[in-house]
Every structure is written in C-alpha cells, then in structure tokens.
Amino acid sequence: MENILLILTYIAVTASAVSGALEARKHEMDIVRAMTIAFVTAFGGGTMRDLLLGRTPIFWVVDPFLSVITFFAALISFYWIDRIPKPLLNVPDAIGLAIFSILGATYAMQIDASAIVIVLMGVITGVFGGVLRDLMCNRIPKVFRQNTELYATCSFIGTWVFVICIWIGINSLAASILGASTVFILRLIAMRFKVTLPAP
Amino acid sequence: MENILLILTYIAVTASAVSGALEARKHEMDIVRAMTIAFVTAFGGGTMRDLLLGRTPIFWVVDPFLSVITFFAALISFYWIDRIPKPLLNVPDAIGLAIFSILGATYAMQIDASAIVIVLMGVITGVFGGVLRDLMCNRIPKVFRQNTELYATCSFIGTWVFVICIWIGINSLAASILGASTVFILRLIAMRFKVTLPAP
C-alpha cells in the first residue's frame, strides 16, 4: 500500500506542477514566477493535509525527489506549452484534483478519522493546490467564482465513492482507482458541458 | 473545564458557520460555495490556533460532530436568511469573534505561554476565520479595511480582560464569560455607533 501511495503522490505532484506552470505561462509570467507557482500548486494540497493531520515534517521535506520532479515538470511544460493541444491544457489539473483527493482521504483514514472528516480532508487536499495557483495568478479561484464548472463538487463526490468502496470491503487499490476516476471523469464532463451549479 | 471548552467550541463553530453562510448568501453564492465558506469560517481560527500551538491532529479532525453541526448550521442559515431580521445579521460573527478569542487565549495558557503571546493567540484565533470568509467573498477583510468599525481591537481588549481576570484569581469560567462578553459588547457598540480608529 505504501508503494501505491508513493506512486500516486508522484503522479499527482507532477500533474499539479505541470498545471501550475501552464497556468503561469498563460498569464505570461517569467520562468521564476512560473516555477514558484508550479511548486505551490504541486505541494499546496499535500502540505495542508499533512499540517492538519499533524504529519510533520511535511511530505516534500522528507522526499527530495518530489522537488526534483516538480522542477523538471515545470521547466518542460513551461517551454513546451505551445506544442500542447488546447483541449489537453486542463487535464493535468483534473489529474491532480482527482489523485490528491484520494490521497487526502487515505491519510485521514489512517488516523481513524470519521467519514465526514475523511471526505473534507479529501476535498481540501484535492482543491487547495489549485486554489493557491489561481490566487497567485491573480484570479478568483475556480472554487469561488460564480458560473464556473463544478470543481470542489467533483472532488466531494469522488471522495465519497472512495470511502463507500472501502466501507463495502473493496481493496484500497481498486477503491483508489474508482474514486480518482470518478473525480477525473466528473471534472472532464463538467468542463466539456459547462456544468454549473444552479444560482440561488 | 474541558466540558466548558467543548461547549464554547460548539457555540463558536456554529455561530461562525452561520456567519459564513449568511455572508456567502449576501454575495449571491450558490450552496456549495456557501458551504465551503461556512466551513472555512467555522474552522479557520481554531485551525490556525492548533497549528501554531502544535496541537495536531486539528480539533475538527478529532471531533466529527463539529463538521456535522457546521454542515447543518450553514444549510439552515443559507435557506432561512430572508427570515432573519437585518440587525441580527452581524450577531453570529460577533459571537464567533468573542468566543474564539477566549478559546485561543485559553489553549495558549495551557502551554504556559506568556501574556503577550496569549493575547496574540486570542486575537488570531478570534479574527482568522472571519478574515478568510471575507477574502473568499472577495472583499478586503474587516481587519484591513480603512474606516471600518473596530474588529481586531475588540478581540484584543476582551482577551486582555480575560487574562487579567485569570491573573487576579477569578475562576476560568467567570473569566471566560467576562472576556467573551467584553469582546461581544464592544463589537456590537462599534458596529452600532460606527466606532473607527482615527486615521494617521
């Protein structure tokens, strides 16, 4: 299980780093700012999770390779952005959202938190890196804008899917894949068909 | 004493959740955003307090009922806002400010912090949830706006009242009530009579 969590962390961090660098590049930032935003996006969610759960030192302080990977993922995507087909630009963000949600929920489970706290931790971990990225690109984060496609809601539903899978005894790898896929697919659908919440 | 702290925490969290949901509703946000803001307002101050004092896992990770209460408090106040008389709209915020200030000071006392740190911790815990709520509603937080009624100052004075009460030997329940009432009444007075700090 530890190995799976490690692999998931690497994928989520890489995807988030790419999404941070791409977003910074879209806002015509220079490489230092893009790198900063990539690091914050890649490490933000997991850092918040570790702080809230009392898992210190934080995950990326313990594992230096995460910083190396973030560095190169950001560097490459910053300079290669023009070669990336437009429809793919939002995929890394969706991957980070999906996997970080499951990771947050998993670590909350490990300290025997109850279901509602597990789901909250999933959503916070999934969403937080992207919120910081959007704030640093000087935009209202996706979570808070009106008339924007579902974002935190995807993470919320997918984390519940994961929790329920674990409850009914599905093994954690399958549950993780199911939960993360739910977040990911919901997010893609929400963007594709511009699904928004009804105004009050 | 533990029981009193628990009850105070429940009141403060509920009041802050209500204030978050009301504020979100005023800005015409949908229920998911209102819920997010309610949770951040309810948990923000205490989370910052627990992080700074090294009390992890954080209080709401340990006690799932806080999340349940926040959820329902936000839900009800979001849909009932129209039935709440206007002058009462700022009361929940004042209650949260008052009680969280005392809670922050109390926990800082428990690790034998000195008076100035205790007061700082009171102000941070009292103010932080509201600051995050205002930021998420895309406003300059009350603490930082010019020509706004006293906010952090009320928390500052009330926390000093609490600390001095403890110093002169008043029991902690009475001291808590006195301190919290001071914050609460000062805040109401400040809003009613639009008391502001003199410009420099």
Add this chain to the structure above:
Amino acid sequence: MENILLILTYIAVTASAVSGALEARKHEMDIVRAMTIAFVTAFGGGTMRDLLLGRTPIFWVVDPFLSVITFFAALISFYWIDRIPKPLLNVPDAIGLAIFSILGATYAMQIDASAIVIVLMGVITGVFGGVLRDLMCNRIPKVFRQNTELYATCSFIGTWVFVICIWIGINSLAASILGASTVFILRLIAMRFKVTLPAP
C-alpha cells in the same frame, strides 16, 4: 550556534516588523492595522518554516520577547517614518529577506533535509513574511508582479551560496554571513538598477 541563531532571529524579526509598519504607513493605514501587518511580516516566514518542519510550538509562541520587540519596532517606525530618508525605506525588507532565508535553510539542515529542500525552505522562509505583508496592503506581492526587481531569486542564490559554503566546510557563522550578505547585496543591486527577469 544556538546563540547565533537567536541573534539572527531577533535581527530578522525586528527588520521585518519595521518593513511591515513602514509599508502600512505608506498605505495610510492606522496604527492597529500597521501593528497587525508588522506582526504578520515579522512572524510569517518563520511560522511557515516551523509548521513545515514540524517545530511546534512555533518560535514566537515560545519566546515572548520577539512579540515585545516586534511591538516596539513597529510602534517606533510607524511614528518615525517621516524622519527616515527615502532610499533607506527598502533596507529593512532586504535585511529580513536575507536573514530569514539563511535561518530557514539552517533549520532545514538540522533535520538533514537534502540540498534542494534546504534551498526551498530558505526561499519560503525569506519570502513569506513579505508576501503576506504585500497581500495585506492589498497589492500583488513582489514575488508575483511582472516587471519587478528580483526578489525570490536573490533569496534563492544566497541560500545556495550558504549551502555550498557549508558543503565545502566553512563554519556555519561565516557561511551564514556570506549567504545573508549575498541575498542582501543582490537585492539592493536589483532595486538600485531595476534588474528584472526577461519576459517570456
């Protein structure tokens, strides 16, 4: 070594408090807001460092004199701003940036973090107080604005100088002075000659 770290902390906190108060005064804030911003600037970077490294309770919770010093440094600089020659206004910020960078790197070294994490921790610790200050003065932080003089980059280079000095066996006091001086001088040069990063 502990004594040196203590002295460096006092200098960095004082300088940052001054820079916070001056910045607030420039934005015509009142004394309570200026005090708030001074505290956040003085304590922000070190707080983030301690949280990430799991050093709790946080440094300023443990040492109450830091709060006292911040209070008076902010008070004096707030009321004396008109007597400070204009070119000196950015010096406290540069001192805080320089020393906090080295402090962040040093504490990361103490838990045997690897070089890239040490440097990241240096940059975060150096930059974070100033970022919060700028946010609270309702500006885009220096790190994120376009066409602004080098800021995080100075911290990055100086922290590497410090790390390399330690590697090649220079004693930690000399390494700290070399590293901090590098950050400080680079920052002054960047401001004096308006050195910016090339746009992408």
